[in-house]
Amino acid sequence: MISISGTTEWKSAHSGALIGLLELSGIINTKKIPQLNEQKREIESQLREKYGDFTRQELVALPVMSAYKKYYSRFKKTYHVQLQVESIVHKGRKLPNVSPLVDINFLAEMETFILTAGHDLEKLRKPIFIDISKEGDTITQMNGASKPIRAGDMIMRDANGVSCSILYGQDNRSFISPETSHVLYVAYVPEGIPEEFAMAQLEKIEAYIRLFSPNAVLEQKRLVKAK
Secondary structure (H helix, E strand, C coil), X not given: CCCEEECHHHHHHCCCCEEEEEEEECXXXXXXXXXXXXXXXXXXXXXXXXXXXXXXXXXXXXXXXXXXHHHHHCCCCCCHXXXXXXXXXXXXXXXXXXXXXXXXXXXXXHHHCCCEEEEEHHHCCCCEEEEECCCCCEEECCCCCEEECCCCCEEEEECCEEEEECCCEECCCCCCCCCCCCEEEEEEECCCCCHHHHHHHHHHHHHHHHHHCCCCEEEEEEEEECC
């Protein structure tokens, strides 16, 4: 089990926030899982049926969405899970097919609206901790470009720098690949969302993993609280 803690600065700047940690090892990430594709189509259908008549204002007024809207509005940005939901509901987009470990992350986000990042834990370097971004911080995005990060964002750092940011997503060092067998999911939960919602997200992801890796070893499943 990898040790991950929150800094004093994070707890002070984001009092009431939560970080959900789900770590599993012994996973096989190369199987084709028909149940996952069936579940994707079902969730897409449910989203369109439930929110097809919603305006953007009504969508972001939903309890979880509203907490993220409040967070993102501080930085004059729009919650990207909200945009993904809108693309499925109003534009007919489908959930992607990347690999089981990536696909279940997207799937769970669409069901709960809880922002979650997935990392290949073997690519992260100790120490790992939850922090806030500071002036001068950058993240190397998936396209290889170095991006300056706004100060004050909730982030995860490892020994090599910023590995994930709420506003700017994951870096290009620790992404999940078909070869990933040791995975870490990190749910970033701003103030205003109950603990049980965050834990339900972790439970959902673990349940999906056990569809294709029933013998995966649960290393940790817990919440880090900013208080």
